[in-house]
Amino acid sequence: MTLLAVERIKLFSTRSPWWSMFLALGLTIGFAAMMALQSGPEFPLTLSMTQVGRQFGILVVLVMGVLTVTTEYRFGTIKATFQAVPNRTAALLAKTALIAVLALLIGETAAFGSWGVAQVVAPEADLAITTSEQWRMLVGLGPIFAGSAVLALAVGVLIRQTAGAVTLVIAWSMLVEGLVGMIPTIGEDIQNWMPFMMANHFLTGSAGDSSDMPLGPWGALAYFVAIAVGMLIIALITAHRRDA
Amino acid sequence: MIEAVGLTKRYGSTVAVNDLSFTVKPGRVTGFLGPNGAGKSTTMRMMLGLDRPSAGKVLIDGHPYRELKHPLRTVGALVEATWVHPNRSARAHLRWLARSNNIPKQRVDEVLEVVGLEQVANRRAGGFSLGMSQRLGIASALLGDPQILLFDEPVNGLDPEGIHWIRRFMQRLAAEGRTVFVSSHLLSEMSLTAEELVVVGRGELITQCSTEEFVESASTASVKVRSPQAAQLRELITARGLSVHDTDTREPDALVVDGASSDRVGEIAAEGGIVLHELASQRGSLEEAFMQLTNDSVEYRTDSGDPSENTTTLTTAGK
Structure with a gap:
C-alpha cells in the first residue's frame, strides 16, 4: 500500500496523467458526439457506432502507459525510485497496478460517456443496452484499456526511451496488425492471433467480421491479458537484472 | 561504516x-x-x-x-x-x-x-x-x-x-x-x-x-637556489648525482634542485665557495602530488611525446 501511495503521489504531481485522461475521454466521447450528430433516418445510429471512438482512447492510453516509465528513465527519477525502494519488482508492480486501475476507469468512463453523449445528441436513436454482448462491448472497454496500459508500460521498461517505445506501440497497434493480414496464405492466420485483434474481437464479438477468430470473446480477453502480463514479467525480470 | x-x-x-x-x-x-x-x-x-x-x-x-x-x-x-x-x-x-x-x-x-x-x-x-x-x-x-x-x-x-x-x-x-x-x-x-x-x-x-x-x-621536496655563479653551482651539484633544472620562469641565475634538502645544497655551495643570493625549500603543490600519483592511471591523455608534460594534460573527458 505504501508503494501504491508513492506512485500515486508521483503520478499526480505531474500534469501528464491529467492531459492523458482529458485527451482519452475528449477524443472518444467527442467522436461519439460527431457520429450522433451526423446520424439520421438514412444513417440510423446503433450502439456499436457510439463506441468506434475507442481507438483514439486506446492510442492515448498506450502513450500514457509508455510515458509513466520512460519519463522516469529520461529524468533519472527511476534511479531515485530504486534507491528508495531497492525491490525493483515491487516498485514497478505498484506503478503497473496504479496505471492499470487508472486506465480501467478511463475505459469505463469513455464507453459509458460515449453512449450517454450519443443519447443526448440523438435521443430518437435506439441505444438500449439489452443483450450480454452489448454489455460486454461497453463494460469490456475498461479491461482492454487496462491491458493496453500494462502492455505499453512493459514496452517502456524494456526500451526506456519515449520516442522508441511510443513509436513501437503505436506502429504495432495501428499498422503492423493490419499489414500482417496482407501476407498471402498465412497472413490472416497470424493476424487473428495479434493481441489488439483479439482485444477488438472481445469487444465486438459476433458483431465484428470475426467469424473465423480462433478463440471466443472471453478466450480472446484472456489471451490479450496473458500477452500483457507476459510482457510485464519479461520487463520485470529485465529491470531486476539490469543496471538502473 | x-x-x-x-x-x-x-x-x-x-x-x-x-x-x-x-x-x-x-x-x-x-x-x-x-x-x-x-x-x-x-x-x-x-x-x-x-x-x-x-x-x-x-x-x-x-x-x-x-x-x-x-x-x-x-x-x-x-x-x-x-x-x-x-x-x-x-x-x-x-x-x-x-x-x-x-x-x-x-x-x-x-x-x-x-x-x-x-x-x-x-x-x-x-x-x-x-x-x-x-x-x-x-x-x-x-x-x-x-x-x-x-x-x-x-x-x-x-x-x-x-x-x-x-x-x-x-x-x-x-x-x-x-x-x-x-x-x-x-x-x-x-x-x-x-x-x-x-x-x-x-x-x-x-x-x-x-x-x-x-x-x-606525494609531493617531492625541491630547493630553489639563486646565485651569480649559477653555472658553476650547477656543475658541483650534478657532480654529486643530484638533478638540477631551470626554474619555470627560466631566471638566468636561479636553479631548482630536486630531492635534496636546503641544508645539503647550502653545504655544497659552501664547499665550492659559491655566493648564494637565495636558498629556499619548495613543496610541490597538491595538484602536482595528485597528478604524480595518478599519472600512470589517467585514462585519457594526449600523447605529447615528452613524458614530463603528460602530467599537465589531464582531460575532462569521461565524466
Whole structure:
C-alpha cells in the first residue's frame, strides 16, 4: 500500500496523467458526439457506432502507459525510485497496478460517456443496452484499456526511451496488425492471433467480421491479458537484472 | 561504516572498477579522489545498489544496500542533482521519497528549511538553477536523517558561495558523527574538506590514507637556489648525482634542485665557495602530488611525446 501511495503521489504531481485522461475521454466521447450528430433516418445510429471512438482512447492510453516509465528513465527519477525502494519488482508492480486501475476507469468512463453523449445528441436513436454482448462491448472497454496500459508500460521498461517505445506501440497497434493480414496464405492466420485483434474481437464479438477468430470473446480477453502480463514479467525480470 | 570488498565492474571488455577494497569510517569526511573516468561514479552507483558489481560487494553497516529495509534512513546520497521530474515541485519530490521510506511528512518541511528552499518548495523543479537543484538533491539525501551520506562531485558547476556552503555542510555532518563520503577529481577541493582519502585511478585503488599523509608522501621536496655563479653551482651539484633544472620562469641565475634538502645544497655551495643570493625549500603543490600519483592511471591523455608534460594534460573527458 505504501508503494501504491508513492506512485500515486508521483503520478499526480505531474500534469501528464491529467492531459492523458482529458485527451482519452475528449477524443472518444467527442467522436461519439460527431457520429450522433451526423446520424439520421438514412444513417440510423446503433450502439456499436457510439463506441468506434475507442481507438483514439486506446492510442492515448498506450502513450500514457509508455510515458509513466520512460519519463522516469529520461529524468533519472527511476534511479531515485530504486534507491528508495531497492525491490525493483515491487516498485514497478505498484506503478503497473496504479496505471492499470487508472486506465480501467478511463475505459469505463469513455464507453459509458460515449453512449450517454450519443443519447443526448440523438435521443430518437435506439441505444438500449439489452443483450450480454452489448454489455460486454461497453463494460469490456475498461479491461482492454487496462491491458493496453500494462502492455505499453512493459514496452517502456524494456526500451526506456519515449520516442522508441511510443513509436513501437503505436506502429504495432495501428499498422503492423493490419499489414500482417496482407501476407498471402498465412497472413490472416497470424493476424487473428495479434493481441489488439483479439482485444477488438472481445469487444465486438459476433458483431465484428470475426467469424473465423480462433478463440471466443472471453478466450480472446484472456489471451490479450496473458500477452500483457507476459510482457510485464519479461520487463520485470529485465529491470531486476539490469543496471538502473 | 562502509566497506567495499574486491569491488569490480566490467562493461564488456572494459574494466571500469577493478578489485577495489576500502573502508569509510564514521565521524569524518572521507574523500574519494581520482581523475575523471577513474570509476568513482560507477563505484557510488554500486554502493547504492543501482549497478550490479561484476564481482565483490559493498556492505553498509554490514549489509548489502539492497537488503536495507528503509534505505533512505540508513544512506542518503546525492549522485546527480537532476534526478527530479522537471514538472514536479520540490515538495512533491520530497513527499514521495519520504512516503516510500515511511518518513513523517513534517520531515519534508524540515529538510527544505535546512537547505534553504522553503520559499521555492512549490515551484517546479525544472526551473531551478544548478545551485538550487543541488540543494534539493541534498535535501533528499538528508530526508531520512541517515548516518551515512554519499556525495558524488557535489561542488561541480557551483558558484563560490555554493561551494563554500557545501563544504561547511559536509564538515558539519561529519562533526555530528556521521559517515560522509565525497567524490571529487580535485585534490585542492578535497584537501579543504576531507580528513581521509581513498585515491583511485583507472578503477584501481592507489592508496587510502589521511589527506595530510597523502600530500606529504606525494609531493617531492625541491630547493630553489639563486646565485651569480649559477653555472658553476650547477656543475658541483650534478657532480654529486643530484638533478638540477631551470626554474619555470627560466631566471638566468636561479636553479631548482630536486630531492635534496636546503641544508645539503647550502653545504655544497659552501664547499665550492659559491655566493648564494637565495636558498629556499619548495613543496610541490597538491595538484602536482595528485597528478604524480595518478599519472600512470589517467585514462585519457594526449600523447605529447615528452613524458614530463603528460602530467599537465589531464582531460575532462569521461565524466
